[in-house]
Amino acid sequence: MRAAALILMLAGLVTGGASTPGDPLVTAAPSAVVPAQFAWGYNASEATCEGSFVRHKLDFKTVTRGPEVTYYDSNGAGVAAADLDRDGDLDLVFANLEGPNTVAWNQGGMQFKMQRLDHGRSRGVAVLDADGNGRLDLVFTQGLGSLSRFELMDLNADGGGRFERRTLPGVLTPAYAMAWTDIDGDGDLDLATASYDTLLSKAQGPGFLSGAGAGVMLYENVDGRFHGTKLADSSQALAVTFFDVNHDGLPDLLVGNDFEVPDDAFINPGETAGVWERLDALPTITQNTMGFDVADFDGDGRLDLFATDMKPPTFTEPERVAAWMPLLQRGYEQSRVSDQQVAENVMLLNRGDRFENVAYARGIDATGWSWSGLAGDLNHDGFQDLYVVNGMVAKEAFGHLPDYALVEPNHAFEGGAGGFTARNEWGLAATDSGRGMILADIDSDGDLDVVINNLNAPAVVFENRLCHQGESIQVTLKDPTNANADAFGSVVRLHSGDRQWVRRHDATRGYLSGYNGPLHVGVPNDAAADGLTLDVVWPDGAISASEVPQGANVVTVSRAAGGGAP
Amino acid sequence: MTLATLLHPGRQARFAVIAAAIGLTTGSFLVGAGLTPLWLGSVTGFAVAGVPWLLKWRSDLKSWGFAVTLLGVLVVLQGVHSLEHLVQLAQLYVLQWPLQRSLGLITSANVEWVHLAWNLVVLAGVIYLMTRGFRNVWMWALLVWAGLHTLEHAYLFARYLQVAREINGFGLPSFGASQSLPGVLGRDGWLSQQSWCGRIAGITTAPRAVIHFGWNAGEAALLLVAARSNLPRFSNITPSPTTPRGGNA
Numbered sequence: 001m002r003a004a005a006l007i008l009m010l011a012g013l014v015t016g017g018a019s020t021p022g023d024p025l026v027t028a029a030p031s032a033v034v035p036a037q038f039a040w041g042y043n044a045s046e047a048t049c050e051g052s053f054v055r056h057k058l059d060f061k062t063v064t065r066g067p068e069v070t071y072y073d074s075n076g077a078g079v080a081a082a083d084l085d086r087d088g089d090l091d092l093v094f095a096n097l098e099g100p101n102t103v104a105w106n107q108g109g110m111q112f113k114m115q116r117l118d119h120g121r122s123r124g125v126a127v128l129d130a131d132g133n134g135r136l137d138l139v140f141t142q143g144l145g146s147l148s149r150f151e152l153m154d155l156n157a158d159g160g161g162r163f164e165r166r167t168l169p170g171v172l173t174p175a176y177a178m179a180w181t182d183i184d185g186d187g188d189l190d191l192a193t194a195s196y197d198t199l200l201s202k203a204q205g206p207g208f209l210s211g212a213g214a215g216v217m218l219y220e221n222v223d224g225r226f227h228g229t230k231l232a233d234s235s236q237a238l239a240v241t242f243f244d245v246n247h248d249g250l251p252d253l254l255v256g257n258d259f260e261v262p263d264d265a266f267i268n269p270g271e272t273a274g275v276w277e278r279l280d281a282l283p284t285i286t287q288n289t290m291g292f293d294v295a296d297f298d299g300d301g302r303l304d305l306f307a308t309d310m311k312p313p314t315f316t317e318p319e320r321v322a323a324w325m326p327l328l329q330r331g332y333e334q335s336r337v338s339d340q341q342v343a344e345n346v347m348l349l350n351r352g353d354r355f356e357n358v359a360y361a362r363g364i365d366a367t368g369w370s371w372s373g374l375a376g377d378l379n380h381d382g383f384q385d386l387y388v389v390n391g392m393v394a395k396e397a398f399g400h401l402p403d404y405a406l407v408e409p410n411h412a413f414e415g416g417a418g419g420f421t422a423r424n425e426w427g428l429a430a431t432d433s434g435r436g437m438i439l440a441d442i443d444s445d446g447d448l449d450v451v452i453n454n455l456n457a458p459a460v461v462f463e464n465r466l467c468h469q470g471e472s473i474q475v476t477l478k479d480p481t482n483a484n485a486d487a488f489g490s491v492v493r494l495h496s497g498d499r500q501w502v503r504r505h506d507a508t509r510g511y512l513s514g515y516n517g518p519l520h521v522g523v524p525n526d527a528a529a530d531g532l533t534l535d536v537v538w539p540d541g542a543i544s545a546s547e548v549p550q551g552a553n554v555v556t557v558s559r560a561a562g563g564g565a566p
Numbered sequence: 567m568t569l570a571t572l573l574h575p576g577r578q579a580r581f582a583v584i585a586a587a588i589g590l591t592t593g594s595f596l597v598g599a600g601l602t603p604l605w606l607g608s609v610t611g612f613a614v615a616g617v618p619w620l621l622k623w624r625s626d627l628k629s630w631g632f633a634v635t636l637l638g639v640l641v642v643l644q645g646v647h648s649l650e651h652l653v654q655l656a657q658l659y660v661l662q663w664p665l666q667r668s669l670g671l672i673t674s675a676n677v678e679w680v681h682l683a684w685n686l687v688v689l690a691g692v693i694y695l696m697t698r699g700f701r702n703v704w705m706w707a708l709l710v711w712a713g714l715h716t717l718e719h720a721y722l723f724a725r726y727l728q729v730a731r732e733i734n735g736f737g738l739p740s741f742g743a744s745q746s747l748p749g750v751l752g753r754d755g756w757l758s759q760q761s762w763c764g765r766i767a768g769i770t771t772a773p774r775a776v777i778h779f780g781w782n783a784g785e786a787a788l789l790l791v792a793a794r795s796n797l798p799r800f801s802n803i804t805p806s807p808t809t810p811r812g813g814n815a
Contacts, residue, residue: 315747315754318725322732325741332743333666337658337773360753361765400736422761 035560036536036544040552043474047445052427053462056110060459062435063098069404069456072143072199073097074394075123075238076371076435078512079453081442082127084136085155089444090517092461093138094453095122095436101140105159110443110463115160119148123176125436126507126514130168130180131224132188132483138163141175141512143199170226173217174200179240180507181489183251184220184272185540187482189507191219191226194237194255216240216255216264218276221483231276236261239511241292242489243305245281247353251489252279256289256307260334262341263289263307280340282348284357287331287341291511295375296502297384297415301493302350303504306359308370308388308511311344313408320408323401345370345388362419364388368408372437372510375415376448377522378426380468382501383415385423389434389452407431410452426466432457436513441520446472446553448520453513470525471553474518477505477536478558487559489539492519494548496527518554567630569794572638576625578618589615608671612646633698634797640691641789647684648786651779658775666742668775677745678726681778682719688785689716704792711788715781721756722749752777 064073077095084091085105092104092112100120104112117138124141130149131137138150150163168191175193183190195214215233219226236258242251250268253276257263263285266276286309297304312324321328331343344365348355359365367373368390375384392398392406409429413420428450436453442461443449450462473494477487487505494501503519523532532548536557544557575582593611596602602610619642626635650670657668672680689712696705729744748754751770755777757763758770765771772780 314759316725316756316759318728319732321725321744321747322729322736325729325733325738325744329741329743331665332741332746333664335665336662337665338662360771363765366754400738418764 032542034538034542034544035562036546037556037558037560038534038544038546039556039558040546040549041554041556042551043444043446043554045445047447047468048465049467050465051467052425052465053450054427054465055430056461056463058092058104058112058459058461059114060094060096060102060104060453061099061457062094062096062453062455062459064456065098068395069393070395071397072196072202074392074397074455075196076433076455076512077122077453078124078372078436078510078514079438079451079459080125080127080138080514080516081438081440081451082136082514082516084127084152084161085159090440090442092442092451092459093125093127093514094459095125095140095512096120097122101125101138103138103161104459105161106442107159108443110461113159117150117163119150119165122148124178124508124512124514126178126180127516128180128189128488128507128514129483129485130189131166132485134485136516137166139168139178139514141178141193143174143176143196144203145174146172147175147178147193168226169224170228171217171219173228173230174214175217177237177240177256177512178508179242179253181242181251182482182484182539183218183242183268183489186221187479187484187540188221188224189484189488190221192240192242192253193217193219194232194235194240196238196258197234197236198259216253216266218253218266220272224483229276231266231278232264235264238290239292239307241294241305241506241508243292243294244303245355246279247350254292254305256286256292258288258290260287260341281355283340283355284346284348285341286346287335287339287343290370291372293374293510294504294506295384296500297347297375298349299383299500300350301500301502302352303491303502304350305346305348305355306373306375306386307346307348308367308373309342309344309346310369310392311366313366313368313411323398323406326400327397345373363422364411364413364420367411369406370411371435372452372513374437374439374510376439376520377415377472377501378412378439378448378464379414379466380447380470380472380522380524381414381416382470382499382522382524382527383417385415386413386420387411387428387437387439387450388413389430389437391431391433391455393433393455405433407433410434428462430454430460430462432460435511437510438513438515439520440515440517441474446474468522470523471528473521473523473532473534473548473552474554475503475521475534475536476518476554476556478556479538481559481561484539486516487538488516491537492521492557493535493537494521494523494532495535496523496530496532499527567634567797569790569797572626572634572793572797573641575618575622578622581618581621582615585618586615589613604669605672612672633695633700636691637695637700637789637793637796640688641786641793644688644782644786644789648779648782651775651782654775655779658773665746678719678723682716682723685712685716685719688712700792700796702792702795704788704795708785708788708792711781711785715785718749718751718781722747746774748774749777 080093081090089106094102100116103115122140123143140148176196194216216231239256243254245265253266255264286307290308293306347359367388369392370390373388378385389410395404412423412428432454434452439448447464479487488507490505501521535545589611593607597607654670657663750756
């Protein structure tokens with residue numbers, strides 16, 4: 001770990017109201033002010049300025065069965081980042097297919113101690129405290145089965161951890177993708193899962209549909225037991241997320257389906273006994289949805305949606321176009337100009353009462369066979385940047401290519417006031433066939449690094465050595481008053497004058513990937529000088545707020561007992 | 567000589583109406599009954615409907631000479647070609663057909679060959695007319711427009727051949743989609759992918775079908791304007807077999 005001196009500067013119990021109320025962030029409930037302790041500090045670690053990222057290869061590889069990669073091993077697996085050993089830096093958890101799931105314990109200095117778990121055939125991964133008992137769990141989706149949960153019981157003397165398998169009571173259905181949040185504001189973590197039926201069908205034969213299990217499930221956590229409601233009998237989901245699609249301030253469930261199956265939005269009824277009804281509310285959505293990320297891309301304080309799909313990054317190079325031709329032909333035969341679904345990335349900006357797809361206008365619609373696409377301020381200029389990993393290996397799809405592999409570089413885009421600019425010079429254009437990916441400050445130097453779980457290639461960490469245009473503030477949320485102790489579903493808003501930076505705390509992001517660490521906000525230098533205020537909107541809609549002390553760049557916000565949403 | 571004279575079937579008017587009706591019926595029957603593909607049924611229909619026009623142009627050739635007749639032929643056929651593109655838009659936006667079926671009428675035979683060949687004909691015709699004295703600002707505008715349009719199709723055609731070669735190299739069969747790729751302008755076109763070029767409404771955002779309707783509608787409009795502005799110079803010429811060939815006004 002990079003030498004990071006954390007000096008607590010100020011710890012105060014804040015009881016003041018939110019400073020800029022009025023803009024609905026995530027909740028329709030009337031905002032109540034709750035006390036919270038803002039423990040501000042200063043991370044003195046200096047980020048290195050070299051103008052690009054530096055690649056570190058890890059001793060982990062997601063491997064597939066047999067010599068040839070076929071559907072749907074080709075879809076790979078995810079990665080999660082969390083501080084499992086509470087030592088102040090983020091550890092990594094890799095899901096694997098044929099090999100063992102692996103925990104990469106962060107030793108600092110981009111060194112990791114690998115702990116192979118006695119478990120595999122996994123897809124997605126998240127790190128969270130599912131039952132609110134104070135111990136973190138590794139939760140994997142299996143694709144062919146239900147979720148697997150491993151609780152971190154204690155740490156070994158040699159640096160690893162002792163995990164014990166636990167059930168998730170009531171969670172039984174096969175799941176490929178999952179999302180966790182406190183959907184009803186009752187203080188615990190609820191769960192949504194969705195299956196990838198084509199995977200089940202391939203493994204079990206077409207008869208699987210006659211059995212129980214496939215589809216979209218919503219699990220409400222009631223006193224530690226998950227009560228499931230089936231929202232859809234079938235799904236081809238590669239991604240699920242909670243996202244307010246009908247602008248009522250409540251997190252709805254969005255299911256991203258592959259194979260031209262329309263994405264499903266289920267509307268949060270806002271009451272425990274209510275029915276989650278389907279609503280076709282989005283003007284445009286991806287045709288073969290691969291991953292979702294929810295972020296405020298345009299700095300208006302509203303959460304927007306980025307969804308990834310498959311589209312050639314160029315139409316000007318014949319050899320690259322030819323590689324895509326079988327897929328392009330499928331769209332040519334089936335697509336209509338009026339289709340709601342488009343075979344390209346979609347960025348839906350939230351205009352308050354509607355959504356507008358600006359992906360093409362902003363030049364981020366075509367990033368190849370895209371999987372995880374995530375927003376983060378990589379250079380601390382106050383704008384969300386975007387990174388998308390891609391690649392595909394499958395005999396069925398690319399039998400005409402060497403090694404059946406569509407090899408294309410990952411795409412990094414620098415966000416700005418006018419849109420996005422491709423940044424090949426950032427050194428992130430890897431061609432390792434990435435699948436799961438997460439943005440996290442692995443070296444604790446205050447900026448976002450990139451972790452990628454590649455398919456049949458070593459996982460990598462790209463260390464951020466960009467020359468930053470500002471500072472960052474990292475916000476860790478804690479809610480010891482509730483079972484959702486990491487306060488997933490919360491939204492933080494940092495603001496200065498009329499500028500604001502909003503981040504949502506999601507347990508799962510992008511494609512099959514998870515994050516349980518501080519929320520990172522890049523702040524340009526002039527904004528930091530003008531004075532900053534931090535608001536936290538807790539999952540139940542209650543708000544805590546604090547001025548940012550001059551020079552502080554890390555904070556742990558701990559919700560105190562009392563108050564709460566009415 | 568007026569534009570109306572140039573475009574009116576004259577003594578063939580009644581025949582033109584009847585031939586158009588027969589052509590439409592024949593083409594519709596052939597396609598509707600599944601006897602021919604759309605492009606062949608359309609060619610058959612146009613062939614029938616075109617007979618009175620051939621007679622008119624033969625008459626015009628005798629009366630006005632080759633250049634004026636060529637101008638008339640270009641105006642009419644470019645109008646028909648624009649209609650082809652209009653039909654394609656209707657297929658896409660009104661009938662909601664998939665992209666593969668929305669190719670207009672004759673174009674479904676082969677997109678890139680048909681369009682490049684026709685654009686070369688128009689460009690050559692415009693150049694010929696200018697060498698025969700049809701020169702004013704509208705003709706120059708038409709020349710530039712037709713030249714750029716032909717360049718776009720040359721790019722499309724060259725890239726189509728390149729992609730086809732790559733596909734063959736993979737051992738794959740040909741794909742219809744390789745004839746629907748974006749060109750220089752429009753959505754996903756060459757211009758839109760240049761880092762120095764931002765998004766320009768329409769120019770780098772419109773779908774290929776809209777872009778090419780625009781190219782052709784513009785070309786048809788310029789042909790009309792160019793014809794209208796040049797033809798009065800022939801007004802003092804009496805139609806006769808001895809009219810100077812090319813109308814060297």
